[in-house]
Amino acid sequence: MSFVKFENVDLAYAPGGALAIEDVSLDVREGEFVAVVGPSGCGKSTLMKLISGLRMPSGGYVYVDGRQVGGPLKIVGMAFQNANLLPWRTTLDNVMLPLEIVEPYRSTLKKERSRYEAEARQLLARVGLAGFEDKFPWELSGGMQQRASICRALIHQPRLLMLDEPFGALDAFTREELWCMLRDLWQLQPFTVILVTHDLREAVFLADTVYVMSKRPGRILVRREIELPRPRDLDVTYTDAFAGYVHELREHIGRVRAT
Numbered sequence: 001m002s003f004v005k006f007e008n009v010d011l012a013y014a015p016g017g018a019l020a021i022e023d024v025s026l027d028v029r030e031g032e033f034v035a036v037v038g039p040s041g042c043g044k045s046t047l048m049k050l051i052s053g054l055r056m057p058s059g060g061y062v063y064v065d066g067r068q069v070g071g072p073l074k075i076v077g078m079a080f081q082n083a084n085l086l087p088w089r090t091t092l093d094n095v096m097l098p099l100e101i102v103e104p105y106r107s108t109l110k111k112e113r114s115r116y117e118a119e120a121r122q123l124l125a126r127v128g129l130a131g132f133e134d135k136f137p138w139e140l141s142g143g144m145q146q147r148a149s150i151c152r153a154l155i156h157q158p159r160l161l162m163l164d165e166p167f168g169a170l171d172a173f174t175r176e177e178l179w180c181m182l183r184d185l186w187q188l189q190p191f192t193v194i195l196v197t198h199d200l201r202e203a204v205f206l207a208d209t210v211y212v213m214s215k216r217p218g219r220i221l222v223r224r225e226i227e228l229p230r231p232r233d234l235d236v237t238y239t240d241a242f243a244g245y246v247h248e249l250r251e252h253i254g255r256v257r258a259t
């Protein structure tokens with residue numbers, strides 16, 4: 001059974017206006033790692049807004065966990081290109097922010113603070129940020145801020161993690177380090193991931209399935225399963241099989257851009 005399901009979904013931002021995405025159908029199973037790639041403006045972020053319930057479709061249906069999405073979902077964690085940490089909060093307090101908002105954490109936070117704090121510290125340690133809990137965002141590098149932002153997205157143990165270009169602003173080495181961080185988090189405590197990215201190597205390294213979208217109005221043009229064995233190490237990026245997938249996806253994107 002699919003965990004995220006789109007059935008012939010259209011979305012126009014203005015009623016009766018031009019479509020941002022058109023006739024999108026997709027099925028994501030629980031625990032699957034999906035990457036969505038496509039040219040700028042094709043509607044990748046729009047897909048995220050539809051899944052998280054921030055936007056309702058103009059046509060078709062969006063289901064998450066068997067229910068039609070009717071408003072913001074709390075089983076979702078999100079992270080974006082900018083880490084968006086609150087500058088007046090420490091790293092630990094930034095990571096704990098969702099617990100002040102999302103139930104059942106919100107109403108139990110006072111009583112359970114020390115347990116939740118231990119969990120946040122453990123998560124930070126897992127992404128290599130032990131010792132930085134009390135630093136402010138401006139005392140962290142861009143890569144460290146992004147690690148903290150992913151911890152914040154995961155602290156309430158969402159079943160679905162949505163990532164919109166989370167590593168887009170990082171240098172190539174840091175980016176690869178963060179791929180491995182995300183891979184490890186996902187393998188340790190599997191959740192479903194939908195990753196929007198412009199980086200085809202990132203998509204192939206991390207994902208089980210890559211969807212290629214067309215130019216606006218965005219449609220799904222290609223669904224490609226990545227059959228590289230797991231666990232995947234960075235060494236896999238030097239193999240012919242990996243290069244083959246990247247090459248194939250690049251050709252699809254090239255064709256989309258040329259039309």
Ligand SMILES: Nc1ncnc2c1ncn2[C@@H]1O[C@H](COP(=O)(O)OP(=O)(O)OP(=O)(O)O)[C@@H](O)[C@H]1O
Nearest residue numbers: 013014020038039040041042043044045046047216
């Ligand atoms: N709030 C909005 N109101 C009106 N139009 C919007 C809004 N948000 C996005 N759009 C339009 O919808 C289309 C899809 O936008 P979206 O942000 O989903 O694309 P994207 O693929 O994520 O782009 P990029 O890769 O550049 O981030 C674009 O043409 C955009 O201008």
